[in-house]
Amino acid sequence: MNEKILDEIPYIVTPRKDTGLTNSKIGIWLFLASEVMLFGGLFSGYIFLRVYADYPWPERVLPIVPGLLNTFILILSSVTVVFAWAMLKLRKWNMFLLFMGTTIACAAIFMAFKVVEYKAKFSHQGVRLEDYTILEGHVHKGAVDSQGHIYHLDDNGNPAKHHADENHSKSEKGGAEGKMVYQKTSIDQIVFDTKDISFDLKMFNDGYVNDLLTQAESLRAQITFDKDIKYTTSPDSLPIVVAKAGEPVTLKALKEAKALWKKTIANNGAVRTEELRRQWRVAKHDNPDAPNWQNAQNIKMDMDAIRPNLVASKSVVTAKVEPHVAFLLDPKTTNASAKSAKRKDSTLMSGNLIDSSMELGIDGVDFTFLVQRAEEKGIDPESAIEKSWILKNNPQVRAYWEKHKEYIAELDKKLLDDADGDIIKAEKAHHLERYKMTWKEMVRYGSEGETDLQWFNGFAGPNHKKEEWAKHFPDVSLPREQIAFESKFTPRWNNYYAIYFTITGLHGLHIIGGAIVLGYYMFCPNMFRKNPDWLANRVEVAGLFWHFVDLVWIFLFPILYLM
């Protein structure tokens, strides 16, 4: 079979006379040339985003250890893949399996580290406050009862400690643990006590509607239509009733209402179009020689004439929530004010906004953006930091910041001493260390210097499950009005993470693809017996791709992790 294929595919073992190369090698090099341009474009994008960033570009924010280990792993795999190829040339099948198996194992470990790294980013919260302070940390889990009161969870995962209202009575606290109905959630939700809801038939989203219906059900409330939902789709037809006032809102009912509403739109559109056409015919008849643009100016819709043929076309359906309860709304999809909340699908909720603060365990405070904005306005950065919301409202962060200032002052002094007191030659602390407190510094300040973490501590970043570290992370309750922007450390957070995930994600796909192709050759013993040179050539070609993947990472690692 293989020999037959060899007859059909020329120059895959012996080189062509004109090029001096096998076709497969020319093919892979052409493919790699396209890959150079693909990654070249992405690197170009990275440079563009970094050079023109109008905010402090994140530097050395990724954990170095997994990146370093992955670099070692890829280098090792580059060596083993070339060894595997050599073993085929030496006709040692078992040794080929050993080295190729090591290469595949390296690919698996590389991807495993990537998963750990990505997972840490996806669970890490970033918040930009209105004053441009950036906080990093983890959002606490909690529970919210039907009245919108927030509870922390105890060790067993049950709501235990009342947070939102310190004056809440003990009996109510007990109620939360037992009788009260609550929803468990990350304490980063807009809590809105809702009385009325308006669904927009043009825009409503199935997922959002289902979310509201599910929440109402779990809170033992009901969302019901407050008026009959009926449509007359044409002047001659009878009204069709979708639901009567007091009947529960369902997705099915909303979809039926939407379908009927579309028919009313279609009817009214057709009536208007027909009227316009009629007018156009009249205008052309009256002024056959006038240009179209002139006739068009004389056309006016005769509303009195068409009104009898139009039908009511209301796109908003209103509903009541009985009894009124507190819904949890995702801040990313909801715009809330004191008395109303509007979701992305234009569903409008009226009622009262309840304390919707975010409960954050802080593991990083970054004032660099605040400083940049202050300098742009000609304000002294230090005084701008002193006036920041977080320093005014969180004593623990304030205490850490005081220690940080002492640390920076010592560092400046040491740098001055190193320069023998020559203030011109002396360097100053880097702006990133001056205006930013990392989680490692927080642990050091919190432990009074007893725990001094190095660059290699914390495999994928701050670990909030490690009590030894987590006890030093300050908790803060961030009022919703202080939050300008929030996101996990995903592409949404900033352009750095957008390009980081794009390039490393694409690179990861190359790793998976390359590993599948290389791994396939381990299951080709027949080819090895019949035509080992052909198999060696295939491994060499796939190996070229593998080395290219390594080559890309050689640049990615310093650029993304170290610079």
Next chain:
Amino acid sequence: MAGDSPAEIKKALKFYGLIGAILFIGTITTVAVAVVPWMDVGARGFSTGDLILGLLIASVKASLVMYIFMHLNHEKKLIYLFYGMAGFFALCLFFITRMAFEDPIHYSGFGHGEPVIEEKVEKH
């Protein structure tokens, strides 16, 4: 490959191992320059010096991978032509960013209003 005889391949294996070791050392050097204070070059923290040195080490490592592992040192001129063209076009992509300067649309900054379109004002 220089040659396909078993002796030559066995000899090459040691060389590949050596290149692998150099790549390891290069990686450690890159990290050390970034995180070890006394090895920091240029200004304190990340600076242009770090950028140049980091990319220089990466370029040396990449060259070793290309020339030794990918056998570019023994390849035909045609491969160099492919690679040269790809490099040239990739370089062109880098210069596309420069064209952003020539774009008449400028953003006045994050959170600071709408895009501003520059208008040419003729002087009288």
